[in-house]
Amino acid sequence: MTSLSSFPSLLFTVQRRQPELVAPATPTPHEVKPLSDIDDQEGLRFHIPMFHVYQHKASMEGKDPVKVIRDALSRTLVFYYPFAGRIRERHGRKLVVDCTGEGALFIEADADVTLDQLRGSLQPPFPCSQELLYNVPGSDGIINCPLLLIQVTRFECGGFIFAIRVNHTMVDGSGVKQFVTALTDMAQGAHQPSILPIWQRELLFARNPPQITCNHREYDQQLPINTKDGTIISSYENDMTQRSFFFGPTEIASLRRLVPSHHGHCTRFELITACIWCCRTKALQLAPEDEVRMMCIVNARDRFNPKIPIGYYGNVIAYPAAVTAVKKLCENPFGYAVELIKKVKAEVTEEYVRSVADLMVTKGRPLFTTVGSFIVSNLTRFGFRELDFGWGNALYAGVAKGGVGSGFHGVTFLMDHQNENGEEGVLFPIYLPSNAMERFEKELGDMIGGEWGP
Structure with a gap:
């Protein structure tokens, strides 16, 4: 039996103080710094919300996490001063980035429940998530808005939730990890971050003249929307549901058995991603001739020569697209989907990323193709649960929800997670129309050979 979260029914009250701007602790340069041509593409112009849940720790008695983190933020922004500016x-x-020094938004809050009362709900969809990360009116734009919003909510048990929302044009997953690591360093008394930040966004400027040298199916021209297409899902907008699924060692082993040995070694990411893609496509009941694409977020830092320097916190990602027909994906053996994913992951080289940058300036920084598309981002390698403000490792650390922004639900994130039985595995949230979610659960059970239950 594998855990599944349905929408939590628990309601509680969060009392918030007025949002405040936290500026760098000391004066910082007032300058204008361009983002890279990977950073500022349309597909990254949204905010990433993340929750980190910490329990009470006896040795921290008398320490206020709000004060500790607010002070750490002010000192961290001295080093990461572009985050105190505006785009x-x-x-x-x-x-x-206009480095104005205005500061990041910070909210102090208190909840009238204990974390124990939320057991089983400490994963997407979080109960009262809008209260745990309040969307300050006028703060969630990309241009002329704060680049960071942090809310620290104390619970009656002494635990707390650190919630952060960050403008994706500034950072990728690796950059978020680096910034929050700096926060934890400063919270624990360091005088500077353990990894000093490097801007150098010119490393990923487009070439002059630009040269699109690779095939980028992820930026194919938008096609007419099939009314049954479940990716935009505009016709289902008021009937969407979100649930999280957990894959432990048993489920991973089941997937491995579905891939013949001649396919070679398959990573956990490839197996889970192929499984979600196949089951989701079947659940949406798309037309057999429809084209579907799976985009895998690839961290390309190590694919450059010389490598992107340690400390660089901008976006160094690509999302190549595996493209096939619904009929082929659904009727071929599981190894077919796995091989498609392995192939596109391998396509990402330094040249591929530079070709994306050149495409951006040539074609007006377009959005990725949304029709028939699904995106998977792997956050399991970043160790977000190990980020320690002094209260130990997080009970949960990862995205606050599936999907991105307000309009594209076809994104999921893989996160390392420990379930209530103490089993380590991978958790992922997914948005689907309600009737498709039921079919998705059934398809998962059929593929893995088990049942999904609460």
């Missing part, structure tokens, strides 16, 4: 848009939709 402006220039000619050609080019984004730059």
